[in-house]
Amino acid sequence: MTFDFDTKVSRAGTASLKYDARQQYFGRDDVVPLWVADMDFPAPEAVTKALVARAEHGIFGYTDYPESVYESLQWWFRRRHQWKISRESILFCPGVVPSLYAAVTALTQPKDKVIIQTPVYHPFFTAVTDTGRTLLENRLILDNGEYRMDLAHMRRCAEDGAKVLILCSPHNPIGRVWRQDELLALLDVVREYDMTVISDEIHADLIFPQYQHYPLASLADDVNVITAVSPSKTFNIPGLGLSAMIATDPEQHQAIQTLFQQWHINNTNPFSIVGFEAAYQHGEAWLEALMVYLDETRRVVAEYCQTHMPMIKVEPSQGTYLLWLDCRGLGMSDDDLHQFFIEQAKVAMSPGTLFGEEAGAGFMRLNIAAPRSLILSALDAMKAAYLAL
Ligand SMILES: Cc1ncc(COP(=O)(O)O)c(C=O)c1O
CATH class of the missing domain: 3.90.1150.10 (Aspartate Aminotransferase, domain 1)
Structure with missing residues (x-):
């Protein structure tokens, strides 16, 4: 082809x-x-065809998430990233940025400290500051032409009381695909200080040859990781506005779910689900x-x-x-x-x-x-x- x-x-x-x-x-x-x-x-093309076919139906009523959307997500991540996602851990959301805001709001209290690793995608800043939380900037170190994490400084942030880290993996804007050993070292710190990671993995599929993306949650089952993913960057459908969160801890899952209910964003639109599913199935x-x-x-x-x-x-x-x-x-x-x-x-x-x-x-x-x-x-x-x- x-x-x-x-x-x-x-x-x-x-x-x-x-x-x-x-x-x-x-x-x-x-x-x-x-x-x-x-x-x-x-x-x-399969995405466009699926959208056209849905448009031709002509009725665009309130739309729920069919089982096939869950399955397309599970299938893709098992196949491409060797990550088995359980059905009950999945939450759908109108985008990754809204899901960052939702996770920060659900898992922390006003003034709580949240770590981000800069330079980083700018809504990471506002997801913390707009929600009245306190931003702790854990700068990446540019060392011999390659960025790496400053885990010593991250420890100090954790000792300073930070309970949540928002990770960007792969990292926008620097284009790093974090290696497995880097993520394992990060998980050691997270585990030691009992932090939760909100892991934005929207770029997970856009990996150049010789590199491999490791979903953080697939590397540890004793750490709280909330992962945000979407076919939006991968298949150029960000305008369709649909992403998923994977939250395995039942309490954290419920806290986010409750927010979505309060905000009345439990439903989607007929085109988003069709594009999402077709992209993962045929893209x-x-x-x-x-x-x-x-x-x-x-x-x-x-x-x-x-x-x-x-x-x-x-x-x-x-x-x-x-x-x-x-x-x-x-x-x-x-x-x-x-x-x-x-x-x-x-x-x-x-x-x-x-x-x-x-x-x-x-x-x-x-x-x-x-x-x-x-x-x-x-x-x-x-x-x-x-x-x-
Ligand atoms: C790291 C990261 N997260 C989230 C987004 C946007 O996500 P969404 O459009 O689903 O809100 C982008 C877009 O550039 C991004 O780079």
């Missing part, structure tokens, strides 16, 4: 955040949008081809930067379609860096400071999930701006 990731598909008229909100976020709409994390590739070959394509694109970008813009270093990426560009060599302030890419290069990326005021300073996050010709044209524009510095 062949898949086409090269053809540019116009997203005009689809109210796409990535394209249509450029003016709002970047002050101009002529920038190449390589920011928010969705892909410019159509979802697997595997598409995903394999996607990762081959992205692997080549990340190689092309790294080589291009090294050859033409050596002061911009691409952190080696192990997973996700987000590249972390170390622009500190340009010697600009973060405001100037942002302006440089917007005004001179006309390329819209996410500023590193979004992921941590200090931890992300001097970095930019580049989304490479678009036809390679678009990425190359953005690189050419960046190069022209770079040479004019």
